[in-house]
Amino acid sequence: VQGTFRAVNPSQRSEDLYIHVSVERSATYTLISRAGRSVDRTNWKLIVVTDRVPPIHFFKDSSVWLTANLSDGRQNRAYEEITQTLGALFRDYDKNVAPQMHYLQPVMVSLKVTVDHVYSFDLAEQSLHSLLTLETSWSDRRLxxxxxxxxSFRLNNISVWEPSVYFVNGLSAVESAAEPAIRLEYSGNLNKYQKLSLKTFCPTEKDQYSFSCPFMLKTYPLPSTQERLRVTDFEVNEKFQSHQWNAEVNTNETRIYNEDPIVLVIDLELK
Structure with missing residues (x-):
């Protein structure tokens, strides 16, 4: 499906652009100029659109880019609801203020941690390089x-308040192995999904063939807020494969409730 619309940028220069719509379970829009080049959508504001495509809106200041579900010709109303809802939610929203429900009460943060892969284990360095899936959940009633x-919405390029979770025993900066995704539900619950590549300290002794390696998680001690962590699920991915290691959760040493820091432990055994 294709259509054309007239757009203007902040300098008031106008240009006819094509809009290409790819429809599968949702609609994705790409702006293309007459010369065939891709156009940065954040530099343009839509003012007229043909009736062949649903109306869409670009917000330059907040760089909002949305995807709406399409169903039975109701895409126009879906986009209207999205833009109106997000406009109201984020009009006076301050991402630097924690979403505390009651005065001096901590923000409850739930974590699901999955060990997906072990890249390497260095006995001399006492380090474990692994790939984790981290799902972080919290509630912000302002949203x-x-x-x-x-x-629900998937928030792309929209900044919200987030918990300050970090790995106490990290040996280097955590790297993102995939683009993080945040989904906002109508109740104000948020879920952030991350794939993390990280090195953590793992105590070792010579001539060992099995090791218990911890992941220690905590929140930064910020003066403006308190956060309380809890882990609702910790597991080794059922598709975990390694030519060198067997891995399983150490339930005896894993401490996930009311701990500071929270300690998650996996056992590694040489094959």
Missing amino acids: AWYPTKQR
């Missing part, structure tokens, strides 16, 4: 709304 159709 709740009453849904009519749209019950």
Whole structure:
């Protein structure tokens, strides 16, 4: 599906651009100029659109880029609800302020941690290089709304307050192995999904063939807020494969409730 629309940039220069719509389970829009080049959508504001495509809106200041579900010709109303809802939610939102429900009460942060892969284990360095999936969940009632159709959004390029979780026994900066994704539900609950590549300290002794390696998680001690961590799930990925190691969760040493820091332990055994 294709259409054309007239767009203007901040300098008031106008240009006819094509909009290419790819429809699968959702709609994805790409802006293309007459010369065939891709156009940075954040530099343009939509003012007229043909009736062949649903109306869309670009917000230059917040760089909001949204995807709406399409169903039975109702895409126009879906986009209207998305833009109106997000406009209202983020009009006065301050990402630097924690979403505390009650005065001096900590923000409850839930974690799900999955060990996906072991890249390497260095006995001399006492380090474990691994790949984790980290799902972080918390609630921010400032971002709740009453849904009519749209019950959740994936937030792309929208900044929200996030928990300050870090690895106490990390030996280097944590690297993102995939683009993080944050989903906002109408109740104000947020879920952030991350793939993390990291090195952590693992105590070792010579002539060992099995090792218990911890992941120690904590939140930064910020003066403006308190956060309480809890782990709802910790596991080794069922598709975990290694030519060198067997890996399983050490349930005896894993401490996930009311601990500071939280300690998650996996056992590694040479094959």
